[in-house]
Amino acid sequence: MMKAMILAAGKGERMRPLTLHTPKPLLPVAGKPLIQWHIEALQRAGLDRLVINHAWLGEQLEAAFGNGAVYGVQINWSPEERPLETAGGILRALPLLGDEPFVLVNGDVWTDFDFSGLRLPEGRLAHLMLVDNPPFKARGDFLLREGVIANPVTEAEQGSALTYSGIAVLSPQLFDGLVDGPQPLAPLLRAAAERGLISGERYAGNWIDVGTPERLRLADQYAREI
Numbered sequence: 102m103m104k105a106m107i108l109a110a111g112k113g114e115r116m117r118p119l120t121l122h123t124p125k126p127l128l129p130v131a132g133k134p135l136i137q138w139h140i141e142a143l144q145r146a147g148l149d150r151l152v153i154n155h156a157w158l159g160e161q162l163e164a165a166f167g168n169g170a171v172y173g174v175q176i177n178w179s180p181e182e183r184p185l186e187t188a189g190g191i192l193r194a195l196p197l198l199g200d201e202p203f204v205l206v207n208g209d210v211w212t213d214f215d216f217s218g219l220r221l222p223e224g225r226l227a228h229l230m231l232v233d234n235p236p237f238k239a240r241g242d243f244l245l246r247e248g249v250i251a252n253p254v255t256e257a258e259q260g261s262a263l264t265y266s267g268i269a270v271l272s273p274q275l276f277d278g279l280v281d282g283p284q285p286l287a288p289l290l291r292a293a294a295e296r297g298l299i300s301g302e303r304y305a306g307n308w309i310d311v312g313t314p315e316r317l318r319l320a321d322q323y324a325r326e327i
Contacts, residue, residue, distance in 0.1 A: 104198050105148040107139050109208035110156040110181050115313050124158040126208040131324035136208050144173045146216035152197045154179040154190045187286035192279050207267030211320035212308040221270040222300050226293045228270040229301040231263035232308045250299035252291050
């Protein structure tokens with residue numbers, strides 16, 4: 102069974118003042134912390150071995166969830182003395198994740214996505230879940246062509262591109278050659294897409310990038326309705 106990593110090291114600058122004393126993954130959505138929705142969804146999908154990174158106020162996350170036993174999961178924590186961005190944080194956590202493909206989910210999205218069907222197709226370095234572009238985002242990130250991810254080049258392609266949801270299955274090989282330190286994930290994905298090594302799907306269910314207090318309220322509303 103695959104392991105899963107939840108990215109929870111962001112500082113949540115756009116969420117201030119809510120995140121001045123509380124890490125964004127602990128902000129409440131329908132009565133429970135945002136990150137708990139992921140923990141429970143992963144556990145339901147049989148993904149019970151989790152790695153969670155943290156930086157800003159990370160001790161609060163560890164205090165809240167401990168080793169995960171209360172939630173039926175095993176949590177290994179990957180603390181960062183400084184934010185390493187997405188790829189840097191994953192690279193730091195690879196010793197905990199092992200040599201096999203793993204599920205990745207951004208801790209600052211809310212969704213009703215079912216993780217149980219996620220797989221990495223043979224010969225790919227990543228499998229991405231894409232969503233329709235949210236109202237605040239004019240252009241998407243990637244094209245999806247018959248299950249294969251491609252980079253948009255022309256203006257027309259950018260207009261029809263979809264948004265990366267923050268949910269994926271990644272091969273550790275995607276990070277070959279990287280050295281420890283802050284670095285984003287997007288350039289790695291774009292380089293692999295250029296080589297035809299990324300597959301993907303479109304998800305049409307509930308999904309919210311919880312990046313502002315307004316979107317936190319929207320996530321709370323959606324979560325109370327499901």
